Each structure stands twice: as C-alpha cells, then as structure tokens.
Amino acid sequence: MVARLEKSGDLMPGPVREALLALPREVLMPQAYVRRSAQDETPPRWDLLDFSRPGDRDELLELLHGGDSVAIQHGGEAILGRIPGPRRGGVMTAASSTMGLTAGLLQLLDPRPGQRVLDVGSGAGVTAAVMCFVCGDGGVVTLDIDPHVTAAVRERLSGLGYRPAAVTGDGTAGWAAAGPYDRIFVSFAVRRVPQALVEQLAPGGRALMTLGTSSPSWPGLAVVERRPDGSVEAELRAVEFGHRAGAGFDRLFLSAEFRATITPDQGRTQRSRLAPPADTDRGMWLALDHFYPGLVRDFGAKDLTVGAPECGSWMRVKEAGYRRWDVTSRGPRDIWAEIQDVARRWRAAGEPGVYRLHFDADGSQRATSPNGALTWRFSPSDTGVSR
Structure with missing residues (x-):
C-alpha cells in the first residue's frame, strides 16, 4: 500500500510514511465491511469480515491495504463484540477514508514530535x-x-x-479542555469552518478540513493557520477529492432512476461553440457549487453530465466536431447557462484555484479570489449561500 502511494505521488519520505509502514491496519480494523451488492441494488448487501476467521483473513487484508475507503460501522451499531456475517439494508455510518486522501492531508498538516493534536472524527x-x-x-x-x-x-x-484521550462529543465544537492545539484535523466535510476550532488553534498552529455543500461533486479544502501574533489566515483550495459529509448534511445524489432519464430523446439539444470547462478547472467548479447550488456531476458518464435532482433538471454536453458541442438538457434550470456564467466570472477573476477565506466580525465567512473579482459568502446559519 505504501509503495503504491509513493508511486502515485500521494506519499513522500517523512514521518507520515514511517507511521503508515509501522502501524498494522488489521489491529485498527480487525473487522470491516465488504459490499456484495451492485451499485444501484436495493436493499444493499454487505458482509462483515473478521480477521480472527481464517476464511476472511486474505480478503480482509486485501481490503485494508487496497487504499480505498473501508466501512467499519453499519447503522450506528456497537462496533466492539459484533458477530461477523451478512448485513442487509441500512447505511454505513463510519469508515476509514481512502489512503491517498489521508496521506496527502496528513503530510500537509505536517505533524511533529511533541505537538498537541485534535483529531476530529475518529x-x-x-x-x-x-x-x-x-x-x-x-x-x-x-x-x-x-x-x-x-x-x-x-x-x-x-x-x-497508545493511550490518547478518546472522547465523545460534537466535532464542530472541538474539545477545549485539552486545547489549544498545534494541529487540528477534521475527517468529515463541514459547511463552513467551525468557529470553535479556530479558537482552539494555538499560535503557529494549522487546521485542515473539507468544506462542502449538499453536493458531493466539488469539494474545497480549508487550510487555516494562526500566526505567532495570534492573527488567523485561511484559504480555500479547490481539490479533486475531499472527505464525506458529516452530521447535518442532506446529501444530493443522482439515483439510477434519475440517470435513466438522461437520454437525447428525453431532452432538447442545442449546438454551442462554447467549450465546457475542463475537469481540471477545479476553481471554477468549486465556485459553481456555491453560486448555483444543488448540482451533482455524474462522473461515471462518458460525456460531461450534470443534474439537479431536487427539480429534475439535467444537462449533457457531447463534442460534435471542431469547436462545436451538442448540449442536451431537460427541466426548469438552464444548467449550461449557469456553468457558462460562472466560467466567465472565473476567467475574469484570473482562473483561481485557491481562494482567500475571510472570517467576518458578524460570524459569517467569505471566499474571495486573489484579485477580489469573484467572491461568495457562507451563511452564518449554515443553511445556504448569499451571492
């Protein structure tokens, strides 16, 4: 696993690499779930594998070292003392994140001996x-x-x-009793940077967390640092992958039934000379997620496909020749126009991939491009975005 992470560029020499080599994952995850059902099959089916059972051991070790996310809890169950075997229905409620994401973030966090650390989302x-x-x-x-x-x-x-303090509580409130912390790591997506975590960051400290919306498609990484003089600086980086949503998110997704409606005969098609933004234009897609919320990308589709499941709108873009694209759409939202609107504004702002995060006196937070031309505000109530 470590060799693959090194080859992909997700892991470099240093203390995080040494830790991943030294820590036996089967001790941390002696039981884990493997999915037995197809992606859209309902109800879903899983098996709980157990390292103590010889018949499970090889499959479990392959799962633990494959690098993908590993599900460890089903339906909020007690984890200790479980009987292995099949489970049906329900959802997975705790997991170990993909190792490429985890390794990259831990290296960015830059932990050092003797530091005080708050790990939010165990x-x-x-x-x-x-x-x-x-x-x-x-x-x-x-x-x-x-x-x-x-x-x-x-x-x-x-x-x-190891005997760290393992405590139960609301992660967005932090754990002030043992603070302040030199490093804070949040392993689930939040809508905005929790003020309590900023307050618990020590001078010279750094905090990392995924900022997300109800859409899982375009995450941002918040990097928050407290300077030695006590001032706080933060930025929001457009990234390819982020952590899954935490409590309180009503997540959007494109169901199999919704995806089945995305066909040429169910929509209207127009010819466009405007190119769709590239997948690597992550700063644009991040801004789109906030200016026009409620959109979800179907990354499994061959052509660029975006849907708005709350209203039934969708859009698909297919190359139709030199600098020509066929845009097929359906529903009340003009998703293509929304994308092109943000793309124009993003280009005028210098095509940023990193935005400055501002914490205002009224408790609200803003993301702003370096030249100030593109900005959006996160609602203090966490319920929406004001443009």
Missing part, C-alpha cells in the same frame, strides 16, 4: 494512530460524535500501545 483511528506515532500519544485527542466509535478507537489504539 473513524477507524488511522489518523489518531499516525498522530500518536509522530507526536506522542500524550498530546493527542481523538473526538467523535458516536460513543461506539469512541469506545472502539480507544480499545484498538490501546492494542498498539
């Missing part, structure tokens, strides 16, 4: 274990909203010889 305990290895367990706090997750992480980190 999951399988991988991040907490890395922090204990690098920083020493005495200064590490791992926090999760689910007491079953907290109990499992506490026991499994103990099995590695």
